[in-house]
Amino acid sequence: MSKKIINSPVIVALDNNTMDTALALADHLDPALCRLKVGKELFTRSGPEIVKALHQRGFEVFLDLKFHDIPNTTAQAVLAAADLGVWMVNVHASAGSAAMSLAKERLVAGGYDTLLIAVTVLTSMTEDVLPQIGVTDGLEPQVSRLAQLTQQSGLDGVVCSAQEAKALKALCGKDFKLVTPGIRLPEDNADDQKRICTPKQALDDGADYLVIGRSITQAPDPTAKLHKILQGI
Numbered sequence: 736m737s738k739k740i741i742n743s744p745v746i747v748a749l750d751n752n753t754m755d756t757a758l759a760l761a762d763h764l765d766p767a768l769c770r771l772k773v774g775k776e777l778f779t780r781s782g783p784e785i786v787k788a789l790h791q792r793g794f795e796v797f798l799d800l801k802f803h804d805i806p807n808t809t810a811q812a813v814l815a816a817a818d819l820g821v822w823m824v825n826v827h828a829s830a831g832s833a834a835m836s837l838a839k840e841r842l843v844a845g846g847y848d849t850l851l852i853a854v855t856v857l858t859s860m861t862e863d864v865l866p867q868i869g870v871t872d873g874l875e876p877q878v879s880r881l882a883q884l885t886q887q888s889g890l891d892g893v894v895c896s897a898q899e900a901k902a903l904k905a906l907c908g909k910d911f912k913l914v915t916p917g918i919r920l921p922e923d924n925a926d927d928q929k930r931i932c933t934p935k936q937a938l939d940d941g942a943d944y945l946v947i948g949r950s951i952t953q954a955p956d957p958t959a960k961l962h963k964i965l966q967g968i
């Protein structure tokens with residue numbers, strides 16, 4: 736299928752789904768209005784077939800498997816994702832520069848145009864839990880440090896909370912992509928997300944892409960909720 740231009744910043748997270756329910760949901764969405772994210776649960780249940788089926792329906796796919804391993808394993812997993820033709824794939828920045836650089840080098844050497852980004856600090860985490868993982872100088876310094884490491888390693892952007900978008904755009908520049916989960920409308924439940932933001936505020940502060948799961952997928956009418964979000968931005 737030929738590639739189309741998609742102007743929408745919305746990436747719908749197809750979580751808590753089997754292959755059948757994910758495709759039923761996708762069939763109510765328009766590939767011109769959103770991209771789709773396949774994460775750990777759906778991919779573990781369905782395997783590469785789910786990515787192929789979404790591609791056949793015209794969607795660009797963000798494969799959110801957050802690889803975190805030694806450099807060779809990380810890089811080869813990223814190449815395997817790129818071989819599926821996904822639009823975007825990610826690793827954990829805390830895997831370090833050697834893993835991130837090698838993954839990017841192998842993507843470039845292979846002629847892939849798959850975007851490679853890295854997770855900074857999960858949006859479910861707050862500053863007070865960071866000492867559990869040895870981070871004692873605060874959340875914003877940790878996000879900034881990992882974003883700079885990601886940029887120095889040659890990647891295309893990071894996953895961060897929209898609450899850090901303004902600071903990261905100033906630090907890393909406009910071309911460094913900010914992919915922001917934790918997006919909620921005022922009437923939504925936060926669920927397990929801690930660093931949340933509305934779609935409009937996220938974009939105003941510099942987010943490039945909005946990852947939105949339950950706000951859309953758990954809505955009584957997911958298509959209507961996506962349209963409401965798009966109208967609001």
Ligand SMILES: O=c1ccn([C@@H]2O[C@H](COP(=O)(O)O)[C@@H](O)[C@H]2O)c(=O)[nH]1
Pocket residue numbers: 748750774854856857858859894895916917918926928946947948949950
């Ligand atoms: O820091 C992160 C990294 C990834 N995610 C993923 O985004 C979606 C968010 O889903 P919601 O239902 O909108 O909360 C989910 O797939 C996470 O695995 C994240 O939330 N935070």
